[in-house]
Amino acid sequence: MGAEKYFSSERIVYDYGKNSDTTSALVKAYLYGDAPDSWQFRQALLAEKADMIGGHVRIGRFVSLLGVGSTITFLREPLQRVASEYAHFVRHNGYKGSFKEFYSDPKMHNRQLKALQGVNTEAIGLIGLTERYPESLEMLNKHFGINIPRREDNQGKPKLNAQHQLDKEDVAALKRLNKRDIALYQHATALFESRYAMFKSDQPWAHARLVEASTKRVSGWAWWAGENNSDEPLDIEVWVNDELAGSVRAVELRPELCRLLPPRGGHVGFHLPVKLSAGDRVQCRVTSTGQRFPPTPRRVVEPAKS
Template identity: 70%
Template sequence: MSLFFVHIPKTAGTSFRQGAEKYFSSERIVYDYGANSKVTSPLAKEFLHADQPDFWQFRQALDNPAMISGHVPITRFVSLWGAGNTLTFLREPLQRIASEYAHFVRNMDYKGSFKEFYSDPAMRNRQRRALNGVNVEAIGFIGLTERYSESLEVLNDRFSTQIPEREDNRGKARLEDQHKLDKEDVAELKRLNKRDIELYQYASALFDSRYTMFKSNQPWAHACLVEANAEGVSGWAWWADEQDAPLEVELWVNDELTSTVRAAELRQELCHLLPPRGGYVGFHVPLKLSPLDTVQCRIAATGQRFPLSPRRIDETAA
């Protein structure tokens, strides 16, 4: 099994990467940090940064790497290593931007103001853009910088690793220390990074749920309610450890159990993410629902709820 680490800048990624080097050895990690980076592995430069990139030949040329890592979007390698083997860390967006600005000033001789930095379109919603194209619920593991120790607990359990905790490449005394921001900057940062803020809030709630399950020795399921309308509901679900057994999913309408269905239908749109069971992880329940009905699913074996809060049927769906 090879892991794919989406290294979003200033999210404790360097700490994680160097912990992984200590655990796996740097020789078993392949890096793609751009054509001009000294860190980028020779095979990545040869196959990915040539005039005609060949991702499949890159994959074939590798000798059983433990991890692929880089400042790359998730779509770069997810179809080669699968969403289940993909991991990343997210950080409170405003603090992440402040930390990246400090990094640019300190290490890259950046001369612009903080406002000039965060107003650059390339610096907005960096976390959301890194994960575009893949449903958050399908990603193998999403940790939180602010809860780094707990994140490593869950990550090491999920992937059967023992990656140690480190704090590297930090501009403050500790990872959890806060950058002080002016009120005017805060207001503008929130406006410019709305998608990152929504992502972080959702990922934090998802992590809370997963960590609670982990502490209760309950398996985690990647699960999503894709559609809920006046004609029924559909979605997908599979065990995080990718065991072959299909999940039984309970459908709750207005807090009442209405039916149980097996997640064993083909979800073709997921196949490029290499889900377990060849993509036969979906479910569909035809059901007459009324406007303002609430819908939520649960994993029958564990009680895990998805979505995290009940979804209300849109009045326009009737």
């Protein structure tokens, strides 16, 4: 893969599971041994001066050791991803079942969402899209100050953008079984388009999330992406129905984020007391760049009655 060409395979640590021949000896020794020790693994990783950890693991496995800002993932259109994984299981794992049997297994539902469970997409250092691989690689290289070349080695189709052909019955079933993955992908795509537009205009990107838009307050968190001055707090504008409702600085502690090792020790939160009504449209903006989050305004809903 391109990363191996850039870093060399000796500088990449792999985790593809305990029984995989691809999994690095360092991972097997510290994470799959008789007494797994993640912190000692981190120390060994630093001692080895590894440049990258790669593999098919859930995001929570390493995020608290190395930080969410150093984490990248690629998402894929969910239906095509299931079809691709089925082809992989048939080709490499000797799977004998039908496609329908494969995708009907609950373990195969919403796999991308499960892999990212516990971490908001807005916080992840970089989310690339398989369908937008060249643009994803552009941003990845800029984000980390590296120059990984474009390659398309690990694929089961002649071209990366080729589509698996699915019949209508399978499409309907896959959409029903993977609703949460589809919603995740749509949200990630909106974030990607926003970030890429900022990237092309040479504007810094902020990891930012609107957490709450209630009838009494607006709150969230925001920090600069890794290639920028990450300790500089962000000034945030709160817009309601396309009118500026107020401004606030993102300097409050968000304890739930601390395990992700965000900048400023987790002091990246903000809140603005404001009286809103059900149906109001709320969106925030980074004052210095105009970056909007979420990508489309959120509607205020009626508070639940006790």
